[in-house]
Structure formats: C-alpha cells, structure tokens
Amino acid sequence: MIYTVTLNPSIDYHVWVSSFVEGTIHEAQKERTDAGGKGINVSKVLKALGADSTALGFVGGFSGAFIQQQVERTGIAHRFISIEQNSRINIKMKAKTETDISGVSPEIPTAALQLLIEQLDKLTAADYLVLAGSVPHSVPADIYQQIMKRLRDKGVRVMLDAKGDALRSGLAEQPFLIKPNHHELGELYGVTIANAEEACVYGQQALSLGARHVIVSMAAKGAVYVSKDAAYAASIPQQKPVNSIGAGDSMVAGFLYAHTQGMDEQEAFRFAVAAGSATALSEGFCTREKIAAYLPEITITRLK
Numbered sequence: 001m002i003y004t005v006t007l008n009p010s011i012d013y014h015v016w017v018s019s020f021v022e023g024t025i026h027e028a029q030k031e032r033t034d035a036g037g038k039g040i041n042v043s044k045v046l047k048a049l050g051a052d053s054t055a056l057g058f059v060g061g062f063s064g065a066f067i068q069q070q071v072e073r074t075g076i077a078h079r080f081i082s083i084e085q086n087s088r089i090n091i092k093m094k095a096k097t098e099t100d101i102s103g104v105s106p107e108i109p110t111a112a113l114q115l116l117i118e119q120l121d122k123l124t125a126a127d128y129l130v131l132a133g134s135v136p137h138s139v140p141a142d143i144y145q146q147i148m149k150r151l152r153d154k155g156v157r158v159m160l161d162a163k164g165d166a167l168r169s170g171l172a173e174q175p176f177l178i179k180p181n182h183h184e185l186g187e188l189y190g191v192t193i194a195n196a197e198e199a200c201v202y203g204q205q206a207l208s209l210g211a212r213h214v215i216v217s218m219a220a221k222g223a224v225y226v227s228k229d230a231a232y233a234a235s236i237p238q239q240k241p242v243n244s245i246g247a248g249d250s251m252v253a254g255f256l257y258a259h260t261q262g263m264d265e266q267e268a269f270r271f272a273v274a275a276g277s278a279t280a281l282s283e284g285f286c287t288r289e290k291i292a293a294y295l296p297e298i299t300i301t302r303l304k
C-alpha cells in the first residue's frame with residue numbers, strides 16, 4: 001500500500017484577476033477551490049493513474065472538513081486525524097504572474113502527532129510512504145527524519161518532498177527518493193543551480209548524504225535524475241505553462257507509480273517528467289491520457 005502524509009494540508013483557493021495592483025480592489029474573473037497539500041496531491045494523481053493510496057495527516061475546522069470531503073469525493077482512502085484549529089487556506093492568485101499566499105499553519109497537539117506516529121508504526125516493507133510538504137510550526141522541524149528513523153528497520157520505502165531543515169535532516173535516513181526543485185537543492189548547499197550539469201553535481205552530493213534516487217525538478221528547464229547507477233537530464237516541450245501548482249507533486253506520483261509498475265529507472269524518470277509537464281501545461285492535474293500524450297515529447301540524455 002502507498003501512504004501519503006500531509007502534515008499541513010490546505011484549501012487551495014485559485015483566483016484569476018486581470019492584473020494585480022497592491023492597495024486596490026480587484027474583481028475576480030474566475031475562481032476554483034481544491035483540497036491541497038503536497039501529499040494529498042500525490043494521492044490525487046495516483047488515483048487518476050488507477051493506483052490506490054491512503055492519505056494521512058491532520059485536518060481541522062471548517063477548512064479541514066472541506067478538505068476531507070473533497071478527498072472522500074475523489075475516492076481516496078484516508079485516515080486523517082482531527083485537530084481543533086482550521087487547516088490552512090492557501091491563495092494562488094493568477095494575474096500576469098502567479099502570487100501565492102500560504103495560510104498560517106494550525107497548532108498540532110502532541111497527542112495528535114502521537115496518533116500519526118502510531119499509524120505509521122504499522123507500516124511494513126511492502127509499503128511506500130510519501131512525506132511531502134511543509135511542517136507546521138508546532139511540529140519539530142526534523143519530524144520527517146524522526147519518522148524515517150522509526151521505520152528504518154522495517155524497509156519501508158520513503159519518498160521525501162521537503163525543503164530546508166526538513167530535507168537536510170531527512171537525508172541522513174536514506175530516503176528512497178527526494179524531489180527538490182533546483183532552488184530547494186541549491187539552498188541546501190548555499191549555491192544557485194542554473195542548469196542540468198549543476199543539478200547533477202548537487203544531486204550526486206545529495207546521494208552521498210543518503211538519498212537513493214534524486215529528481216531535481218527545474219520547472220520549464222525540465223529535470224535531472226541521479227542514482228548510484230546513472231544520471232539523466234530530461235528536456236520538455238517549450239509551451240506556456242497553464243498551471244504550475246502540483247507539477248512537482250505530479251512528478252513524485254508519476255515516479256512512484258512507474259516504479260510500482262516495474263519500469264526501469266530511466267523510464268520511470270521519463271514518466272515522472274511527462275506527469276509534471278502534463279500538469280504544468282494543462283488545466284487541472286495530469287491524467288493517464290495527458291501523460292501518454294507528453295511521453296514522446298520528453299527527451300532523455302544520459303549525463304553519467
């Protein structure tokens with residue numbers, strides 16, 4: 001079974017305005033409200049691909065009730081833990097460029113965190129665990145590392161999509177996959193990553209710190225994959241993006257899906273990049289059909 005953990009889910013409020021001018025009133029042209037958060041998005045893409053997963057995490061208040069209802073409507077199994085404070089509302093404002101405002105994370109009581117740990121203690125070597133997204137302020141920043149440490153001897157394969165301290169500390173526990181974008185990977189080493197060759201160099205450093213597979217996503221510049229056996233760069237169709245929200249989550253879901261279908265690492269990487277691009281270049285998340293259409297347009301080059 002695949003489990004996704006979203007410690008800090010959100011209602012994603014997408015709103016379109018013709019232009020944004022600070023300090024003035026704007027009338028929205030269009031809006032959409034989704035259940036969001038990186039782990040939940042991974043579950044949604046897996047569902048679209050026909051793979052079941054169970055979504056875990058904390059939901060609270062009216063916003064948490066909405067998130068839970070949407071997840072249920074999509075047919076995704078969940079074992080969300082209820083908390084008192086409202087789950088976040090994240091604003092995704094699309095004008096000439098996109099502006100995000102992420103809501104304040106709710107307080108996660110120690111007892112709720114303990115319940116999550118107990119759920120995770122039941123995982124076995126047959127399971128995959130996706131740990132994705134920000135860590136609420138009331139939760140220790142190294143919580144992903146703590147979770148992986150508890151699961152270390154069970155052989156659970158962990159996909160870690162985090163940044164900053166949560167990523168840095170998590171690396172030591174040898175996650176199966178990490179998927180930083182080039183800014184997040186650069187931040188880890190205090191450098192700016194500008195191209196595939198540089199992404200490869202720092203991806204290899206992340207391997208030496210413990211990760212077993214690394215995908216560095218680079219938005220319109222494609223992505224780089226690094227493992228102990230090989231390194232590849234993917235170039236992608238050059239089109240105007242329609243929606244970049246969830247493109248990275250689609251990559252994580254795509255790689256995981258492809259891996260569980262028995263694809264080798266190069267093909268799993270191609271599938272992951274096609275999934276990310278299918279989400280970025282169309283309205284809504286990728287689907288099986290959209291991914292199939294993008295697959296032939298992804299060019300993979302061997303770097304190592």
Ligand SMILES: Nc1ncnc2c1ncn2[C@@H]1O[C@H](COP(=O)(O)OP(=O)(O)OP(=O)(O)O)[C@@H](O)[C@H]1O
Nearest residue numbers: 181217218219220222241246247248249276277280
């Ligand atoms: N403008 C684009 N054109 C084509 N593909 C894109 C574009 N932006 C993103 N993608 C695809 O999606 C993948 C992930 O994008 P990105 O690097 O923006 O991830 P991210 O920062 O984790 O995104 P998010 O946090 O919004 O999910 C890219 O590697 C690429 O395959």
Ligand SMILES: O=P(O)(O)OC[C@@]1(O)O[C@H](CO)[C@@H](O)[C@@H]1O
Nearest residue numbers: 010036037038090133134245246
């Ligand atoms: O603040 P975090 O947890 O890092 O990211 C949250 C978020 O931006 O990530 C998803 C897209 O990847 C959205 O659904 C959600 O709003």
